[in-house]
Amino acid sequence: MKSLYNWQFRDPDTAVAKNLSNKLEMPEPAARALANRGVSSVDEALAFMNPSADDMHSAALFHDMTPAVERVLRALDNHERILIFGDYDVDGITSTALLVSFLESLGGHVRYYIPERDIEGYGISSDVVRKTGTAGYGLVITVDTGVTAFKEIQLARELGVDVIVTDHHEPPEQLPDAVAVINPKRADSQYPFRELAGVGVAFKLAAAVGEARGVPMETMLERYGEFVALGTVADMVPLVDENRFFANYGLAKMPKSRHLGIYSLLEVAGIGERTEMETDHISFGLAPRINAAGRVWRPRAGVELLLAKSPERARLLARKLDDQNKRRMVQENRVFESAAAAIKSSDDDGGGSFIVMFDPSWQIGIMGVVASKLMETRRRPVALATLSKNPLDMKSPHPELGRVCQATMRSVPGFDVFQALSACSDLLITFGGHALAAGMKIYEKNIPAFKAEMNRMAAQSAEGRAAASDLRIDAELSLNSANLELIRQCRRLKPFGVGNPEPVFASIGVAVLMCRAVGADNSHLQIRVGKGNSVQDCIGFRFCNNWSPDQLMGENIDIAYVLKEDAFGGRPRPKLHLKDIRK
CATH class of the missing domain: 3.90.1640.30 (inorganic pyrophosphatase (n-terminal core))
Structure with missing residues (x-):
């Protein structure tokens, strides 16, 4: 049973984590997560957990x-x-x-x-x-x-x-x-x-x-x-x-x-x-x-x-806007499914380092979200291109290189897509963006050369490939340690996001007691796991794309997750939101 990521257990200074745990009166797993974020003293911890206007620069x-x-x-x-x-x-x-x-x-x-x-x-x-x-x-x-x-x-x-x-x-x-x-x-x-x-x-x-x-x-x-x-x-x-x-x-x-x-x-x-x-x-x-x-x-x-x-x-x-968002989701799902199917049946699925796809029927407005989803599921940089709808672009195709296309890109940590675009700018009309997200215009007949060049650079980026497949785990937990008090203490590290992800924990060798597909399209995985006298409920969003309930039922597995509080029915209890499964 193949896991999605390479699990990397983070190893903070034990003395620092214990000191933070004692002085801040927080469980040691939460203190380890704090130390993993570069916090080494109580004063630093208090500043991290209590952002103030004093943090602003002039x-x-x-x-x-x-x-x-x-x-x-x-x-x-x-x-x-x-x-x-x-x-x-x-x-x-x-x-x-x-x-x-x-x-x-x-x-x-x-x-x-x-x-x-x-x-x-x-x-x-x-x-x-x-x-x-x-x-x-x-x-x-x-x-x-x-x-x-x-x-x-x-x-x-x-x-x-x-x-x-x-x-x-x-x-x-x-x-x-x-x-x-x-x-x-x-x-x-x-x-x-x-x-x-x-x-x-x-x-x-x-x-x-x-x-x-x-x-x-x-x-x-x-x-x-x-x-x-x-x-x-x-x-x-x-x-x-x-x-x-x-x-x-x-x-x-x-x-x-x-x-x-x-x-x-x-x-x-x-x-x-x-x-x-x-x-x-x-x-x-x-x-x-x-x-x-x-x-x-x-x-x-x-x-x-x-x-x-x-x-x-x-x-x-x-x-x-709510109505338009529902319309947007329908269109995105349609494009994602067609793109994913095309990737699966193409050479890209056999190990291409950079996914590049073109479809003249796609709408540029929804391609960014689709590119992000493909990047997350395939763990490779992605560029999706379609024909430009700009009237000037439509009126002025290149006599040799063809029609003007627009593309949106999403990349994995470690592969700077903006630098990559700069390196092959001779193939492009315009481009701009960040290390992890960018956009460009390109003539249609330059797309194959662009694809080859991006694949060459991505294949050479060993750092990018490694970073894309790593899952950093803050601490190993027993199931009975995944409790409401730890959830409450981890909340002190908010707000979570890029640069400060939610703490990720792992429990090793847990038995799958129940497993079923849930959701409108049966793409989510609901699991109940146990070890010793402890039992926990888990949910893996879109996990059925990688594992079926039949594969997991009755197995002993390792799980990586973030902790959430489930208040359904008025009785708060922990719920483990899965990041990965391995056997």
């Missing part, structure tokens, strides 16, 4: 923050028209809503623009820049985009429109000629934390302008902390350093949010006021519904929701 440390603030203040004082140009994902939508709301509160004449994903693609276009100039805008502020928009920013300058770029994507060596480029990943950056989401960078600009206008940081957090948390968690940036504070602060405020849009979204997602919000509520509840606006509907709808000023309008938009 916005003044950003390169170009001073000219950016001066230009925004001049636009406000001179009553110039200001355009916020955002991206169509949750990070871009929250960034846009934050700056629009904030600048309007200072009396600014502000509008916003979110491009249509299928038609316009990612980033600001020359067409939008020309329309901005014609409409009399004096200042454009990009959020979650813009760091590679050389031609568009140069065109804006020629038209007399100033541009401030706020972005968090990897910048090129040369930066666009904007009034300011605010990006923590700049090579010359003095900002001490480079992993802010786009909304975090936008908040820093707003905070710096707010400070100049006498708006206290406490007021900024009260007004916009939920937006920052929503975009930060949804964009899957590491929840360390100040991101940890942003997520923790916003999650605490959301259940009783004063933002009508967020409150209405919580309602349609079935998240009540008494809910103790966790990152999963954003990742699987709020974010997919906001993302549905940009994937299968109108990307502006997400911003409209977050800026809604009446309960009726907020509820209407939230319900529509």
Whole structure:
């Protein structure tokens, strides 16, 4: 019986773990998990478990923050028209809503623009820049985009429109000629934390302008902390350093949010006021519904929701986004099933290091989620491509290389897909993104060469292959140690996410007492395991794709899992959410 991962039992300093356990009065498995996250003293532990505003760094440390603030203040004082140009994902939508709301509160004449994903693609276009100039805008502020928009920013300058770029994507060596480029990943950056989401960078600009206008940081957090948390968690940036504070602060405020849009979204997602919000509520509840606006509907709808000023309008938009999210899920499942079947019957299933697939019928808006699912199930980098729906692209195929295609990519830890794209940029039209997620345009006849080159680089990345198959386990547990007290103590390590995953535990040599397929499509595995006098219930989501109940029933197995509290029926009890099984 083959396991999904290579199990790696983490081995923290025993003395450190015991000291943390004694001084913090927590079970040793929870203390081991804390030590595994680099915590070595009680003071460090208390700081880790209690993120505070003191964790934030000064916005003044950003390169170009001073000219950016001066230009925004001049636009406000001179009553110039200001355009916020955002991206169509949750990070871009929250960034846009934050700056629009904030600048309007200072009396600014502000509008916003979110491009249509299928038609316009990612980033600001020359067409939008020309329309901005014609409409009399004096200042454009990009959020979650813009760091590679050389031609568009140069065109804006020629038209007399100033541009401030706020972005968090990897910048090129040369930066666009904007009034300011605010990006923590700049090579010359003095900002001490480079992993802010786009909304975090936008908040820093707003905070710096707010400070100049006498708006206290406490007021900024009260007004916009939920937006920052929503975009930060949804964009899957590491929840360390100040991101940890942003997520923790916003999650605490959301259940009783004063933002009508967020409150209405919580309602349609079935998240009540008494809910103790966790990152999963954003990742699987709020974010997919906001993302549905940009994937299968109108990307502006997400911003409209977050800026809604009446309960009726907020509820209407939230319900529509909920409906569009259901539509999105149907389309994604259809594409995932067809892609998975194609992979299974192709050479890729026999050991290709990088999965590259093209289908002209796919919709670009849903391909990112499908690529993520394929990456998780196949544990290899994935690129999915389809024909570009941009009117200019459709009118201008290359005479030799054919039609323009758009692709979205997801990668495994250890294989930097952005660097890989940079290395084969001669095959591409445009590209951008991060180490683990990127997008590009490519001519159709270049796809086979691109596939060969990416497979060559991925095959050479032994680090990538190893990292993709490792499961880091914090501690081995007996079944009777997997109890409610340990669950409660592990919660002190929240918020969980990239950079701070939920503690993973393992129990060895447990007997399978009951096993059955559950769920609407029988893809989930419900198991009851026992050892000695202890019995625990487990659930493995989508585990039936790898194991059948008949394979497991009556066997002795090892299980790796995260601990959850199951309150069904009003009686709290532990439930083990499986990460892997091995025999």
